[in-house]
Amino acid sequence: MANSTVALRAYRDGLHLIIRPHLSITEVEAAIQQEISRMNRSLAGASVQIDLKSPTLKEAEIEFLSSKLKETYDLTVRGVEVADEPVAPPIAAAPTTHVISQTTDTVNPRDSEPSRIVPYTIRSGQTEEFPQGSLIIYGDVNSGGEVRAGGDIVVLGTLRGSAYAGANGRLSAVIIAMDFAPLQLQIGTHMNRSSVNQEPRGYPEIARIGADDIIIVEKFVKF
Amino acid sequence: MGKVIVVTSGKGGVGKTTSTANLGTALALLDKTVAVVDADVGLRNLDIVMGLESRIVYTSMDVIEKQCELSKALVRDRRVDGLMLLAASQKNNKDDIQPEQMKAICDKLRTTHDFVLIDSPAGIERGFSNASAGADEAIVVTTPDVSAIRDADRIIGLLQNARIEPINLVINRFSPQLVGNGSMMDQADVLDILNIDLIGVVPEDSAVITSTNRGIPLVYEDGSPGAQAYMRIARRLTGQRIPIHSFEQKGLLNNIVNWFTRKR
Numbered sequence: 450m451a452n453s454t455v456a457l458r459a460y461r462d463g464l465h466l467i468i469r470p471h472l473s474i475t476e477v478e479a480a481i482q483q484e485i486s487r488m489n490r491s492l493a494g495a496s497v498q499i500d501l502k503s504p505t506l507k508e509a510e511i512e513f514l515s516s517k518l519k520e521t522y523d524l525t526v527r528g529v530e531v532a533d534e535p536v537a538p539p540i541a542a543a544p545t546t547h548v549i550s551q552t553t554d555t556v557n558p559r560d561s562e563p564s565r566i567v568p569y570t571i572r573s574g575q576t577e578e579f580p581q582g583s584l585i586i587y588g589d590v591n592s593g594g595e596v597r598a599g600g601d602i603v604v605l606g607t608l609r610g611s612a613y614a615g616a617n618g619r620l621s622a623v624i625i626a627m628d629f630a631p632l633q634l635q636i637g638t639h640m641n642r643s644s645v646n647q648e649p650r651g652y653p654e655i656a657r658i659g660a661d662d663i664i665i666v667e668k669f670v671k672f
Numbered sequence: 673m674g675k676v677i678v679v680t681s682g683k684g685g686v687g688k689t690t691s692t693a694n695l696g697t698a699l700a701l702l703d704k705t706v707a708v709v710d711a712d713v714g715l716r717n718l719d720i721v722m723g724l725e726s727r728i729v730y731t732s733m734d735v736i737e738k739q740c741e742l743s744k745a746l747v748r749d750r751r752v753d754g755l756m757l758l759a760a761s762q763k764n765n766k767d768d769i770q771p772e773q774m775k776a777i778c779d780k781l782r783t784t785h786d787f788v789l790i791d792s793p794a795g796i797e798r799g800f801s802n803a804s805a806g807a808d809e810a811i812v813v814t815t816p817d818v819s820a821i822r823d824a825d826r827i828i829g830l831l832q833n834a835r836i837e838p839i840n841l842v843i844n845r846f847s848p849q850l851v852g853n854g855s856m857m858d859q860a861d862v863l864d865i866l867n868i869d870l871i872g873v874v875p876e877d878s879a880v881i882t883s884t885n886r887g888i889p890l891v892y893e894d895g896s897p898g899a900q901a902y903m904r905i906a907r908r909l910t911g912q913r914i915p916i917h918s919f920e921q922k923g924l925l926n927n928i929v930n931w932f933t934r935k936r
């Protein structure tokens with residue numbers, strides 16, 4: 450699985466556009482177009498930070514890119530950073546209840562939802578659905594397999610397939626997996642296909658809707 | 673009462689026919705009575721790989737249509753005792769046979785043979801349901817690449833739904849060199865996804881191709897890594913406990929690298 454040349458990722462502080470080294474400006478432009486069309490939703494009005502994995506693009510080229518992003522996609526560049534690694538969000542300082550505390554109701558919406566335990570692995574071609582509430586999978590969800598839940602989805606193994614949470618419209622729904630490398634994620638009507646890992650990172654991760662209505666994926670520490 | 677084992681994969685061309693021919697022959701060399709059944713109706717080739725194509729007179733279709741007795745349709749392999757082939761019809765297609773008809777054939781064969789190996793066609797449709805209809809157990813063959821593995825995963829789900837177990841895995845065309853330089857999945861990666869028991873790893877071996885072309889299953893001429901791998905799998909099928917041979921490159925440096933790059 451080759452690393453793509455340009456990756457659009459949603460971190461806690463918003464969108465990041467990660468550009469890998471040794472690319473010409475034309476290659477970058479083409480890759481950006483491809484990556485943005487993969488997002489499957491309009492990014493108009495959003496802001497993005499450019500993370501250069503090494504300083505291969507000249508300043509004038511970055512200027513050019515910024516105006517191009519504004520013109521073509523209505524994306525505002527809020528900053529440019531040169532880093533060896535994509536600038537990851539500071540995990541420890543994460544206000545983990547951020548999204549949940551946004552909801553105005555004081556009762557925990559999960560209290561009124563049933564949940565179902567699935568004590569096996571969901572294999573390619575299989576679908577597990579539970580529109581009434583949350584799903585807990587005691588196994589993996591393999592590539593080509595699918596889980597759909599009205600509420601949360603918790604995978605106690607590796608998530609490699611597709612997960613659709615919050616189908617009942619609860620936007621605080623989350624997707625948690627011990628090893629997180631899904632093909633596709635959806636929470637409510639929010640889709641995400643680009644800011645997910647291709648390889649598990651070796652720690653549990655959680656996906657939820659963050660600022661800008663974009664699905665963010667981060668290390669799962671506690672709820 | 674013998675065991676009926678379907679050899680299947682989902683994806684085409686990963687080595688089902690090669691595995692059926694070699695395991696069938698290997699089991700016969702281990703003094704078992706074996707019937708190998710080609711279930712790839714319309715695209716038969718188990719007879720060619722076994723070098724028996726010139727001797728086919730009747731097929732499973734003739735048995736189903738009551739044109740001949742099952743015992744008459746079985747072709748005896750003269751190179752080893754106790755090995756028989758039931759060929760598939762080349763003129764018909766997979767929809768001309770019902771799963772119950774295949775099951776009836778399997779149920780008869782198991783009364784006269786220790787092992788009945790069914791060579792399944794690729795795919796998940798009728799051909800697969802016919803091939804697995806009479807099976808007690810399954811051998812899933814995969815190559816170590818993502819698309820074959822995803823198809824194997826799909827097939828494993830279908831076999832589990834059909835309550836066929838155990839389901840054992842053969843990883844075919846394994847290349848230690850490619851794993852060593854990081855361009856092929858290793859054994860652990862494959863097992864991590866498929867999560868079934870591994871019964872053997874068959875290396876990429878050019879002797880397989882020459883043996884296919886000559887119609888002499890590899891295991892007749894011991895010595896090649898592929899032949900040895902199939903002999904070990906056959907022994908495991910007979911209940912012998914022998915450790916899985918690791919083709920992965922040893923060497924101190926490799927072990928250290930593996931230790932550091934291991935996922936968990």
Ligand SMILES: Nc1ncnc2c1ncn2[C@@H]1O[C@H](COP(=O)(O)OP(=O)(O)OP(=O)(O)O)[C@@H](O)[C@H]1O
Nearest residue numbers: 684685686687688689690794845875876877880881
């Ligand atoms: N271990 C191996 N090393 C080298 N070549 C191999 C190996 N196993 C199989 N092959 C080659 O791969 C090709 C496909 O093998 P085979 O016909 O057994 O696959 P199959 O799964 O039965 O295919 P189909 O789905 O078409 O029935 C053949 O040419 C065979 O010689």
Ligand SMILES: [Mg+2]
Nearest residue numbers: 688689712717
């Ligand atoms: Mg075949």
